[in-house]
Amino acid sequence: MAFITLENVTKTFKGREAIKDLSIKIEEGTVLGILGRSGAGKSVLINMLRGMKEYKPTKGKVIYTVAICPECLHIEPPSYEGKECKCGATLELKDVDFWNTDKKTFNAIRRRSAIMLQRTFALYEDDTVIDNITRAIPEGDYEEKIYKALELLEMTQMTHRVTHVARDLSGGEKQRVVLARQLAKDPMIFLADEPTGTLDPKTAELVHDALIKGVKEKGITMVITSHWPEVIKDLSDHLIWIDKGEIVEEGDPEDIVAKFMEQVPAPERVKEYEVAEPLIIMRNVKKHYYSIERGVVKAVDGVDLTVYEGEIFGVVGLSGAGKTTLSRILFGLTEPSDGEVCVRLGDDWIDMTEKGPLGRGRVTPYLGILHQEYSLYPHRTVLGNLTEAISLELPAEFAKMKAIYVLKAVGFDESYAESLLEKFPDELSGGERHRVALAQVLIKEPKIVILDEPTGTMDPITRVHVADSIIRARDELNQTFLVISHDMDFVLDVCDRASLMRAGKIIKTGDPKEIVTELTPPEKEKMLTEE
Structure with missing residues (x-):
């Protein structure tokens, strides 16, 4: 029926x-x-x-x-x-x-009805995981609700986080709690x-x-x-x-x-790049913090890393490996517990752990970052998000031309890109918002671009367009990319070199194909769709 x-x-x-x-x-x-x-x-x-x-x-x-x-x-x-x-x-x-x-x-x-949306975590952030689930169960006494909540958390493999506060969970853990919470509504x-x-x-x-x-x-x-x-x-x-x-x-x-x-085009494979001078150097970088529930957490634990100018460098690992924390340290959003983070600007090496206009303040205008939890200005059009909203003051016609150019670079065809300019973010699909957010980073032509999970909401065809646009941006604008990703296939397509992270440490750095050899058979099954 x-x-x-x-x-x-x-x-x-x-x-x-x-x-x-x-x-x-x-x-x-x-x-x-x-x-x-x-x-x-x-x-x-x-x-x-x-x-x-x-x-x-x-x-x-x-x-x-x-x-x-x-x-x-x-x-x-x-x-x-x-x-x-x-x-x-x-x-x-x-x-x-x-x-x-x-x-x-x-x-x-x-x-x-129950609903799960992309990037939307409908949780009570200050409540524990178990309380989030019991609050969603419509009927039963407290003991019955607890048993049902534990059953749902076991199904979603979240029993190891029952007493954790929701805001302290990773994105993947939050999504599993959301699933359990929606199922709790029967x-x-x-x-x-x-x-x-x-x-x-x-x-x-x-x-x-x-x-x-x-x-x-x-x-x-x-x-x-x-x-x-x-x-x-x-x-x-x-x-x-x-x-x-x-x-x-x-x-x-x-x-x-x-x-x-059959409609998914083959990506342009990365050509061998010519090694330039180092642009980013990290030495013994650490980020440790203390959690009442977990004790000392070593999010980043003694990382050494060198990225060369003009390179597309990947940092690969599963959720919780420390990839995002490492990128935030480089951008200056998270203070390291120890170690050196240096970026070359002209002939000068700038210490990114040093605050102020003579420290990382000199470099920040030349950095671009696309966060995993990106956001657009909801009351600005796409054109506004790509210009005035990010303090990019340009003559009207030139602003439109530049916006269309960068939208084409992230996979929109020219006529569709032009039709997007007067739309607001809530009129776009999730994948379209993701690409506009990437365009928002690229339009300022930063020297170093950090992309945290750049393919998260993209279909296979768009994913190929984005891979190609990153390669073109490197070649045409001499930009350097740090790609933070769990998508090993994407890293193989787009990156010159990569590092594999586990538990806050760099396990291996080299050609992306070499990184694949470090993965165990179960890891290959989880991180690769093609070999």
Whole structure:
């Protein structure tokens, strides 16, 4: 039986059709996968099914076929028709025009859905992990809630962080707690929009396993988007591939994924670079701190590193290896506990641990960084984000030309780049926002660019465009890149050299292919999709 039916749905934002005349049927207990490039309309569809007010269809209907209690409006999937509600009444089958029904019914359906969004951690930051889960469980006494919370945390492999405060978790750990928290709501439909977009392969695999055990195997209806085709193939019962808001193909996940991957171009492989002078030197850099729960934590533990001018250098490792902390130390955002961090500016070597205009203040204007948790100014257009918002004062026409140039560099075609300039960040897909954030870094033409997980939310085609744009930026602008990543395939495609980090230490530095030889077979399986 169809649980959710979309009838000729169109959604328009300021004259642009994000979804065009879409018709889909989702059966109860199945998993619908949605595959497509960034900006294809995947997130629009997820938010529309969730009932986010900005995503009401411009045309068409979203029909939920549900078993509803006529007395208390409790909602269940259609297979519950005729069963007794907890209030004693009998559940009745009803087709609900979701966006045109009364407010009480609309909210009743929303309460029975759960959602995971990319880069959004809906947690109580000051509460412990276990408290975050118990607060989401709708019924039961405290002891029952504790047992259910522990069961969910075991499923998501987070029992080792039960007493930790949410704000102290890594991004991957937070995402697993979010998953447990959403499952605690006992949803009838689970919506997942790029739930593993920013995670390293090892953590992503944990989340996928939890989705299979906690959602698919329990017969909960799920709609999931992902830019990882293999993930979609493994999780989906039925798959649709959309592009520019329209269905290109639909059917068996394996067949659709194979056709989609045929569209992914081969990246330009890195040519051998000529060794220049050192530009960054780190000697015995350490960052230790004390945690009440964990004692002394050695986030960075005696790192020695040299990066040459014009080099694209990768720092590779799984979540928690110390990569991001190392990049923050280089940028001057985190003070090291010990060691030297020096950057060459002209003929002078500047100590980045020294504050003030004669210390790292001299270098900071020539550094660019794309944080893993990047953000754009929500009340500025794309053009504003690329110019005035970052104090880049340019004549109007030149600002537009430069903005289009840099948007093309991160994978947009010229006509689409021009159409983006007057849009606001909330009108873009997650992958589009990511690329605009990268463009925001590159437009100031920094001498050194630090990219923390630059491919987190990108589909395979966009990923190739970004790899090519980094290589072009190095060649045309003589920029030096430090790429922080868990994506070994991307590092192989784009980096001249790389270092492998584990537990705060550099294990090996060399050609990226040499780094692969240091990975154990299980690590290769988690960090590589191609060999």
